[in-house]
Amino acid sequence: ARSGHELRFCYEAGPCGYGIQRQIAAAGHECIVVAPSLIPKKPGDRIKTDRRDANDLAKLHRAGELTAVWVPNQAHEAIRDLVRARLAAVRTLRKAR
Structure with a gap:
């Protein structure tokens, strides 16, 4: 960005x-993450291409x-990953029994 210009970014969560x-x-730039289910869509707009999605976003x-x-910050995300891994291990253990 040239001086005096502000860049703003967004992308779909994935x-x-x-x-x-x-x-x-x-x-130092603004960036938001958007859930695909929260993106307003026109009725009947079912064609999904990367270029069209980028323009719409x-x-x-x-x-x-x-x-x-x-x-989430990195610590919170790490805890979430740990909890998910534990739940997956418990499910696998139950299935093996």
Whole structure:
């Protein structure tokens, strides 16, 4: 960004996690993560392509119509991963019995 210009980013939550958001925020820019279910869609708009989704996200973000999800810090995310791993291990153990 040139001096005096502000960059704002957004992306759909997905398998890449929150690492991208943390990197962009560390660079000093605004970045929000949006749940796919919270993105307004036009009725009958069923075609899903990356280019179309990116254009729609940019327009909606510029208009302020996106709802951001809460981004956990790294410690909270690590605890969530640990809890999920424990639950998966318990399920596997029960299934093996």
